Amino acid sequence: MLTNRLFTKKNIFLSTPLKKCFLAVAVMALFNKQGEAQSNNSFFKDKDLMQVGTYYYPEQWPESNWERDIKKMSELGFEFTHYGEFAWAVMEPEEGKYNFEWLDKAISLAAKYKVKVVLCTPTPTPPVWLTQKHPDILMVNSDGRTIQHGARQQASWSSKKYREYIEKIVTVLAKRYGNNPNIWGWQIDNEPSHYGNEYDYSDNAQKSFRIWLKKKYQNIDNLNKSWGNAFWSISYNNFEQIRIPNGKELVAQPNPHAVLDFKRFTADEAADFVLYQKDLLRKHVKPEQWITTNLMPTYPAVDPLRMKSLDVHSYTKYLVAGYDNGQGEQGFRMGSASSIGFSNDLFRSINGLSGVMELQPGQVNWGLFNPQTMPGAVRMWMYHVMAGGNKFVCNYRFRQPLSGGEQYHYGIMKTDGVTVSRSGDEYIKVIKELEVLRKAYKPAAVPAILNKRKAAILYSIDSRWEMDNQPQTNQWNYMEHVNRYYNGLKALGAPVDVIDETKDLSAYPFLVVPAFQLLDNTLVERWKTYVQNGGNLIITCRTGQKDREGHLWEASFQQPILELIGAKEIYYDHLPVYLMGKVSAGDLSFDWNNWGDILDPASGSVWAKYEDQFYNGKAAVLNRKAGKGTVTYIGTDTDDGRLEREILRKVYQQAGVSTLNLPEGVIVEYRDGFWYGLNYSSKVQQIPVPASAKIIIGQKALKPADVVVWQE
Template sequence: MKKILCSALMLSLTLNGFAQKKENYFPDSQLTTTGAYYYPEHWDESQWERDFKKMAAMGFEFTHFAEFAWAQLEPEEGKYDFAWLDRAVALAAKYKLKVIMCTSTATPPVWLTRKYPEILKKHEDGTSDDHGSRQHASFSSEVYRKYSVKMIAELAKHYGKDNRIMGWQLDNEPASNVDYGTDAQNRFRVWLKDKYKNIDALNKAWGTNFWSVTYSSFDQINLPQHAQWGMNLYHQLDHSRFCDNETADFLDMQAKVIRQYSTPKQWITSNYIPNYESRYIGNSKELDYITYTRYMVYGEHNGIGTKGYRVGDFSRIAMSNDYFRPLSPYYGVMELQPGQVNWGSINSQPLPGAVRLWLWHVFAGGSKLMCTYRFRAPIYGYEQYHAGIIGTDGVTPTSGGLEFEQYIKDINLLRKKQSPGKVPADYLKRKTAVLYDPDNTVAIRQNKQTTVWNTEAHVLKYYKTLKGLGAPVDFIRDSTDFKQYPVIVVPAYQQMSKALIAKLTTYAKAGGHLVLSARTGHQDEQGHLWEARHAEPIYPLIGAEIEFYDLLKPHAPDNVKMEGQSYAWTSWGDVLKPTGSTKTWATYAGDFYEGKPAVTFTNLGKGTVTYVGPDSNTGDLEQAVLTKLYKQLNIPVENYPAGVTVEYRDGFGIAMNYSDKPYEMKLPAGTEILVGKPTLNTADVLVWKIK
């Protein structure tokens, strides 16, 4: 009998340009593998063996080298020193620790920045970065690309056939490459020419007849001044796309170099901060899979209850899992917070148990790899006071380190319990997709129409409701096969091609169920308003017209009434006019359009379409609509309180509690509890298998 997997993990291995790989980098029997960053160059060499021995004794299976070590790898131009790194690799191998080898392109050496200062990023105001930090060199610099390729080639020649090296990480937390240097200017013009082919096509796409912006040559186009009032929106939007493309392309360039010298058994990845407006995530076609980094407690997210800031918001890991997984054949987490950090606004101690909770949450989403930054807490440099697995004395495990150790022991237990477990049929019936395009988020941010609007917060109102209903969720793109999802939520999908509208229509007519929300379908795929009534191309899909939209002042929110309940809204409201047999589920109250439809529901072929016109203040309306819809569709749901989330993977059920109150899990007969207890206190985890 084949292993039963959570349907949310059933992936197309050709998504987003990733080709299916023959190599089985992460065998199913392993479930996941856990490691820790180590910087040999930071510590006296006499301590290395002690540290690797301790790392292995705590259960870690790999370590992570050379991320910021270009100055040590190439101390002088063209002179490479791998001897120290060879000794570190050998010592790690002595204790059966595999190694992730990193390219060091986030930190160029000073000889390079001083010889070629033009590699440093130039800002819109004309100032430039200087040596001494990280990510201060431009991916658009032709000089920087040339020297990066030379260094990476030497590194790959040296370690590409080394079976102690499990894989490669490119750069570190690469971000959108925003640079106003000469090379960036030239590359932007080439990128535009490749995209539009001729200047007339660009002028049409950008609407340059407006305000006499018209160009007669690509050479006339400069990098846009985003700070300049009234700058052409499409010019700015294409520039942001270009900046993201430069990042994806820079990583692809590195991967191609490594593949010239490496064995196919070594995988290649990069680690991204989960910024959901970043189009470079998943768009480097040469990677084998992608990873993310996640820090949960640093003063910015309060969580649930007075002390929720010590645990963090559950959606930060949940959404990262569900966003990254569908973009890649599999995913991993390259940095997970081991304790206090040093760079946040308020660097509090995590709640005891929180680190272990985060580890299990990453695992629950299907991660194949887990790494933590870092093994030893630094005693100098910018990240002083950042916790590690081991404290500043180099020998004593921190509380977070002990939680990592316990998690690894628990994973080893699960490895022994891998006879297939059952995944509840009701869980699979709730499988839901969120159709999302980061380009929409960027485009909306450029022209929000109201300062109150926040696209990510809007999406989270639907997402958090879905997790509360116990639904497995995938974030998908318009190229995905929609048929595998009983329900698809389409929140604030402002730029929508007629081809996508047709695809959504076909999906619904064939029996799928759509939920569309405020701001959807207002523009075509180029970001132009339709030469028609407002959002008219989606009228047949939603079974209603959008008469107009309204934007309220924050001091004067209004309400939407649904089944006797009132729901406050402020930021955006599409006012609807049903057509045909479309039903009204909710109406506006409190203004000149009181009684007008706010939420509509219609049958379309064998399926249904629900349109939610307003963006509620707290997400309570979105929760009410989805709850009503799933009940009407006879899709069984749970009613987990905020902060309690449940997932299945590899036949194991995992429940986690981020809330400030205990929660009692009701498990079916025949359940074998492997980790934890049914009563979940804050930060507790429960793992079980249904026989």
């Protein structure tokens, strides 16, 4: 299945929007209205560590194959399967005429062979009778083209008519299977998105956007003022005159405040679409059946943090499709460690219950190019999922399809339907190794050193949306910037949570705030309190340039954070792609050309300086002590992350916390009494396994894409 793709700064920018002072109003109102689901460990047993499943599509195969396939699935050790997300046309072949006999049989066969079922709502694929009867349910892309029947995710989240039909099919499903003992959980939709089209410009979306704006601004004068509509004489007389900002309809760039609001609206609409279905299900399904949706973690138009009331938070992950070069010569066959790691730490941190509903099973069909995965890579990804605290992992799919749009997409089984594929063998190996780990499992406290190293990254999708729309340099990429810090923390052996600003900051000895461009003084005061109470705060470039609505401050540039970081003034520079500037920190020298904040210190220490350009000798990194804690401001964004990693290490050293020094591409994680070592690099690596440790799986010397698991 098409999923999130990693784009390099030299290629394509990930665009889009989320939170703010409006966080306190509209976004927080959304969260408060729907409530945060409490972590419910009754859904899962700790001793299971992680359960392994596989997608199956009975409607896509002859009925004579079903029992053979599901029996084989069970024999190979898969604990659950996944039905129905694309089956609306089979469930309801004509309006109001339902056909569930095939699904009854498929669920019964799964029960017969002791395979649990995750059942899905079929809303990503409305049937043709529905789209032809009500073509207004279809989304419209930025070119003004109505997206037609023939693929998936073509419906508008804003269509009331579509929701009427959703209510019918979801309610029928919930009533029929809500008490079925073999239904383990429910998945809403599938990768809610519009894929490459991203945003909906249909009349439904236009109307809903105006309603959203009315609720936010109350009257048109407030909107005109907030959007700065006196500029270019954009001002509106009423909300009905407003259209969704679309650069393809304009001779110049859209109003940035309108774009930010539209991205917020879209994320709210996606969340409402999912949570609407959750509420329909919860009316009829028993409490033991958990509810989730599978999101693409860094897909910019949809925000997992707006869906906090789901029972479980799950994601889709594909690492090898020609978009991610990984680490070293063979990295393109493994992907980047941060791809799974960051997703783990974002989704798990929402309420403690997370899973990977769709993990790459091997070679795929939709990439820039589609290489074979490195032998062992699929197995390594599964261990990374488990090490990240996820309760389950599921691959897409059990059988490689013989027809349709994904013929070249690997499955657990080869095209003959009876032979296990080469990457399928890796799933089977992990399933067998899980039996060993489950026998060795014993509850254990988190090692003290990990509690000392624990860090959080404060993620701001609002800031991401705003900067994606106004990057200022063709080299800026928010996710690449964040990952430089994420990778730096993991190299130190630090446990990481990726959090939003609703979380308790005091739970983390170290807090990284990357490019938090949109903020208010209330948040800055929270940061000050965090530092005064002993926290170590690391802030990066672009933070605090604007208020929550994307306005520059009528004050010094980045005024709200100047006192906090110990600066009198900040201005910034960019260099062309062909020119690298120099920054020095002690005896070390680093290259940069993406973004450079030039700092005029007011207090504290200068930890790094620029070594060329007209500001030669000016500060690039500041550090100061405040109360019981410290503040470090890193003004330079690099390509290779070496500067960022070195400054992080120095912050930990200053705090007296010991760290690891892991090579790039090497990951060490701890979960439930087990330590995991993973090698995403293209070289053999020695993992720092203590001499006293008991190795359960593997060995200290890891070849590329290999894994070691030990207990201490």
